[in-house]
Amino acid sequence: MVRTVDVAELVDRAREGQPRAVARLISLVEDGSPHLREVARALAPFTGNAQVVGLTGAPGVGKSTSTSALVSAYRERGRRVGVLAVDPTSPFSGGALLGDRVRMGEHATDPGVFIRSMATRGHLGGLSWATPQALRVLDAAGCDVVLIETVGVGQSEVEVVSLADTTVVLLAPGMGDGIQAAKAGILEIADVFVVNKADRDGADATARDLKHMISLGRRERTDVRWRPPVVKTVAARGEGVPDVLDAIDAHHAWLHERGELARRRARRAAGEIEAIALERLRSRFGDLRGGAAVDALADRVVAGELDPYAAADQLVDGVGA
Amino acid sequence: MVRTVDVAELVDRAREGQPRAVARLISLVEDGSPHLREVARALAPFTGNAQVVGLTGAPGVGKSTSTSALVSAYRERGRRVGVLAVDPTSPFSGGALLGDRVRMGEHATDPGVFIRSMATRGHLGGLSWATPQALRVLDAAGCDVVLIETVGVGQSEVEVVSLADTTVVLLAPGMGDGIQAAKAGILEIADVFVVNKADRDGADATARDLKHMISLGRRERTDVRWRPPVVKTVAARGEGVPDVLDAIDAHHAWLHERGELARRRARRAAGEIEAIALERLRSRFGDLRGGAAVDALADRVVAGELDPYAAADQLVDGVGA
Numbered sequence: 001m002v003r004t005v006d007v008a009e010l011v012d013r014a015r016e017g018q019p020r021a022v023a024r025l026i027s028l029v030e031d032g033s034p035h036l037r038e039v040a041r042a043l044a045p046f047t048g049n050a051q052v053v054g055l056t057g058a059p060g061v062g063k064s065t066s067t068s069a070l071v072s073a074y075r076e077r078g079r080r081v082g083v084l085a086v087d088p089t090s091p092f093s094g095g096a097l098l099g100d101r102v103r104m105g106e107h108a109t110d111p112g113v114f115i116r117s118m119a120t121r122g123h124l125g126g127l128s129w130a131t132p133q134a135l136r137v138l139d140a141a142g143c144d145v146v147l148i149e150t151v152g153v154g155q156s157e158v159e160v161v162s163l164a165d166t167t168v169v170l171l172a173p174g175m176g177d178g179i180q181a182a183k184a185g186i187l188e189i190a191d192v193f194v195v196n197k198a199d200r201d202g203a204d205a206t207a208r209d210l211k212h213m214i215s216l217g218r219r220e221r222t223d224v225r226w227r228p229p230v231v232k233t234v235a236a237r238g239e240g241v242p243d244v245l246d247a248i249d250a251h252h253a254w255l256h257e258r259g260e261l262a263r264r265r266a267r268r269a270a271g272e273i274e275a276i277a278l279e280r281l282r283s284r285f286g287d288l289r290g291g292a293a294v295d296a297l298a299d300r301v302v303a304g305e306l307d308p309y310a311a312a313d314q315l316v317d318g319v320g321a
Numbered sequence: 322m323v324r325t326v327d328v329a330e331l332v333d334r335a336r337e338g339q340p341r342a343v344a345r346l347i348s349l350v351e352d353g354s355p356h357l358r359e360v361a362r363a364l365a366p367f368t369g370n371a372q373v374v375g376l377t378g379a380p381g382v383g384k385s386t387s388t389s390a391l392v393s394a395y396r397e398r399g400r401r402v403g404v405l406a407v408d409p410t411s412p413f414s415g416g417a418l419l420g421d422r423v424r425m426g427e428h429a430t431d432p433g434v435f436i437r438s439m440a441t442r443g444h445l446g447g448l449s450w451a452t453p454q455a456l457r458v459l460d461a462a463g464c465d466v467v468l469i470e471t472v473g474v475g476q477s478e479v480e481v482v483s484l485a486d487t488t489v490v491l492l493a494p495g496m497g498d499g500i501q502a503a504k505a506g507i508l509e510i511a512d513v514f515v516v517n518k519a520d521r522d523g524a525d526a527t528a529r530d531l532k533h534m535i536s537l538g539r540r541e542r543t544d545v546r547w548r549p550p551v552v553k554t555v556a557a558r559g560e561g562v563p564d565v566l567d568a569i570d571a572h573h574a575w576l577h578e579r580g581e582l583a584r585r586r587a588r589r590a591a592g593e594i595e596a597i598a599l600e601r602l603r604s605r606f607g608d609l610r611g612g613a614a615v616d617a618l619a620d621r622v623v624a625g626e627l628d629p630y631a632a633a634d635q636l637v638d639g640v641g642a
Contacts, residue, residue, distance in 0.1 A: 040628035047625055059379065132629070262623070269629065270619035274606055276633035281602050285595055298591035302583070304368055307361035308453070308590065312597035 005035050011042045014141040017080075022114050022141045029133035030118065040133065046140035048265070050082070053248055054164030055149045056189075061172040062196040066235040067149045071107050071115075073241045074145055082138030082146040083115040086131060086160070114138055132163060132272045161189045162271055165261060166251045168192045168244065171210070173202035190228050192247045198232035198240065207232055226254055284319040293318055326356050332363045335462045338401075343435050343462045350454035351439065361454065367461035369586070371403070374569055375485030376470045377510075382493040383517040387556040388470045392428050392436075394562045395466055403435040403459030403467040407452060407481070435459055453484060453593045482510045483592055486582060487572045489513045489565065492531070494523035511549045513568045519553035519561065528553055547575055605640040614639055 005028065013021035025043075028035050055070075057063050067083060074081045107113040116138075118131055131148065138146045150160050161167050169190035193214075195207045207230050214228060229247045233240035255261040285294055297311040326349070334342035346364075349356050376391075378384050388404060395402045428434040437459075439452055452469065459467045471481050482488050490511035514535075516528045528551050535549060550568045554561035576582040606615055618635060621627040 037628070037630045040630045044622070044628040045625045048623060265623050266616065266619045269622040269632075270615045272629045273615065273618055273622065273632040273636055274603060276629055277606065277636040278599050278603055280633060280637055282595065282599055285598065294591045294594060295587065297594055298587045301365070301590040301594065302369060302586050304366045307358070307365040308593045308597055309358045309361045311590075311594040312601060315594055315598040316601055 007038045025137045026134045030130045043136050043140040050139040050143050050146045052165045054160035054167040057170030061170045069235040069241045079144040080112045082143035084148045085117045086150040166191045170194045172197040173200045173206045191251045193230040195232045288318045328359045346458045347455045351451045364461040371460040371464050371467045373486045375481035375488040378491030382491045390556040390562045400465040401433045403464035405469045406438045407471040487512045491515045493518040494521045494527045512572045514551040516553045609639045
């Protein structure tokens with residue numbers, strides 16, 4: 001069955017806050033539907049208002065519980081909230097487990113909350129491809145805040161940072177935070193640190209270690225920089241969560257005052273444009289003689305007849321660039 | 322001071338196993354030196370012999386200790402080993418901490434071992450860009466085995482899988498392995514599971530849970546597939562490590578018999594060629610009016626005047642593709 005899509009009507013309904021229209025638009029952008037460009041064009045005038053908050057941390061620190069608690073706290077302040085839960089493992093697994101989302105159930109009937117689990121797509125597409133478009137949908141739908149939740153250490157985290165105005169890094173006591181935190185480079189990406197499960201042994205030590213590392217890390221910088229605060233929470237009971245919101249807002253105000261918010265958003269848009277352009281160019285590689293061009297070049301590289309740079313030259317020539 | 326580089330001589334010396342020549346060649350490819358293409362061309366005829374093993378796992382499972390123990394075990398079998406330790410956080414931190422590498426000290430004076438910490442580069446470059454070239458250097462230098470060690474969950478792991486013939490996933494007891502393992506999608510990427518720190522409480526339970534998950538995960542597939550073995554080790558004492566080598570070799574033989582090794586390597590080369598071609602195209606975006614083209618487009622997207630797809634069209638047109 002062919003379903004016709006009236007994009008303009010969907011966007012109107014999403015702007016009125018109809019959850020099904022929002023969900024449908026995200027599906028359209030996530031599936032790379034033929035309507036993708038039409039959706040992007042229709043959304044453009046209504047974007048740029050949402051405050052974008054990234055949440056990240058290692059497995060087991062309580063990310064989902066924290067996201068849910070943040071949503072509750074934002075709702076108490078009358079703010080509309082979108083959540084994009086990104087599962088970076090989906091090139092293989094095809095999506096997030098249910099467990100996480102079940103805990104979000106309390107918000108399922110709240111018309112001021114949109115929650116969406118995103119599958120990331122393929123290799124180079126990744127978070128950089130579909131997530132910014134889903135973010136635009138939530139932004140245009142009138143979300144005051146969009147939380148992007150992602151797991152882990154590495155590339156997905158890097159990409160969350162590239163999308164977010166403010167990045168919150170979650171930790172929990174007793175997970176070998178000290179050296180691991182430094183290894184994971186989280187000192188550099190965090191605008192706000194949250195030590196969750198603060199009712200457990202070692203929470204004070206973890207917070208102290210973090211503050212110490214922050215003081216060391218910042219000393220070498222000569223310019224005036226944001227000093228990330230360390231907030232303790234027990235997200236499962238909502239304790240400390242309003243303080244996290246205050247810290248996020250303080251960082252947002254700090255960025256705005258310095259013109260850095262506008263610069264971050266311009267960089268974000270530039271990254272988004274480049275990612276789309278590259279994806280388009282990449283799809284042309286596959287189109288060259290039905291992908292046979294790449295395969296033939298790969299065989300010659302495997303055989304040692306050609307080096308990969310010379311092969312890449314031929315590929316670039318092949319798409320006429 | 323301008324240093325002239327005699328690439329042909331460097332490659333000759335690297336093939337004789339001179340560590341400084343190997344290190345210099347890796348630096349040349351990692352730095353994106355002007356000699357990069359010349360190096361790639363000179364290496365091409367001598368590549369394709371090394372067995373490539375990826376090692377990954379969450380922080381704290383003992384990756385560095387396991388890598389070091391695997392190197393020792395390979396050396397006992399008379400095999401020359403290269404190690405590429407990839408730190409996916411380096412877009413921010415600029416490199417791995419020393420601690421990890423210090424533990425490799427016992428191999429520092431062994432002429433049959435090359436160890437290199439790789440910085441990953443930038444956003445789209447990432448592991449996919451410099452690591453395969455460093456792998457080619459070690460391959461041409463006569464390494465029988467190249468171990469690629471990376472931390473974490475997510476994109477960097479995905480990329481290790483794309484490079485390796487065999488991917489070893491390390492776990493440790495008592496890290497909430499069950500559900501977390503499933504979340505991280507490791508069932509799909511692991512060819513061999515290692516439960517390290519097997520002298521700790523819970524090691525048997527972790528191994529049992531893994532085997533159970535493997536049996537569940539595989540049942541839905543209709544084709545004959547490799548069933549990843551679960552090996553227990555105490556890497557710090559070398560216990561179980563020869564079993565890991567046997568499991569890796571068994572997987573390698575299995576791949577080879579089915580023609581899958583050749584297919585994996587062709588896919589790897591294709592990915593490498595595409596990544597280089599895309600990087601070249603991306604550098605042209607930056608060249609367009611000194612990067613001003615991207616910035617001007619980004620400003621219009623931020624202002625809501627243009628959607629990112631329309632902006633990407635203009636960018637692609639700009640590079641003449």
